Amino acid sequence: MDMMFRIITGALLMAAFAAHGAPTPPFSCSYWDKKTDNVETLDDCAVLKDGKLVFLPALFAKTQDVDGMSWVGLYDYTREAGLPDADYYVRGPESYLSVIHFDNGPDWFVEGLVRSRQNGKVGYWDDAFNNHIAAKYDYAWQFQEGKALVCTxxxxxxxxEHIGLGGGEWFYIDKNGQRVSEIKSGPF
Known part of the structure; x- marks a missing residue:
């Protein structure tokens, strides 16, 4: 699954370059600086190599590492490419997971899982960047007490700034991705 994720991410990045005239690498990024304890910008943060992102050593020398991961935001690249803001959790130069941009930063791990959008759908990944629940929902909320509200x-x-969601089918899933209860209409 990890290889498929990387192939899809690379293909999406390559398509964005072709379609939108995206900026030339290296890409700048936002990151949490371990010395200043603030969000800073690094001009030479990541490049594309064989169609996938590679984060550069300068990032790892500066960024705050929490539980073996660093947070990186590639906003300039994504905005110029016509894509939504992209946040990543990064473990190494080629080990990363794109996560939903939520509340002005990266989605956070709740009950051991974080949301990621893949091919326009939302699913859940663990902190080792393993897919736990397939990306098949049009939107999904964080887990709370073992279940999460999702919609298709x-x-x-x-x-x-604030866009709601309407229509579709709404229900709760458990941490195995199994439907556990229905709701009559979407809350938003």
Missing amino acids: GCKPQGEG
Whole structure:
């Protein structure tokens, strides 16, 4: 699954370059600096190699490491490529997981899982970057007390900073991805 994730990520990045005239690598990034304890910017953060991201050594010398991971935001690249903001948890130059940009930063691990959007769908990964629940939902919330609210067929509604979701089928899943309860209509 990890190899498939990397192939898909690389293909998406290559398509973005071709379609949107994305910036030329190396890419700049935001990161949490271990000396200043603030979000800083690093100009030479990542490059593309054989269609996939490779994070450069300068990043690892500067970034705060929590539980063997660093947080990196590649906002300039994604915005210029016409893509939504992308946050990553990074363990090494070629070991990373793209996670949902949530509440002005990366989604966080809740009950051992974090959300990631792959091919337009949301699924859940563990802190070793292993896929735990396949990316098959149009949107999914973080787990709470062993279950998470998900939707299929829901669509963004509204404009501006806060966009809601409407329509589709809404239900809760457990940490095995099994449907555990229905709801009559979407909450948003």
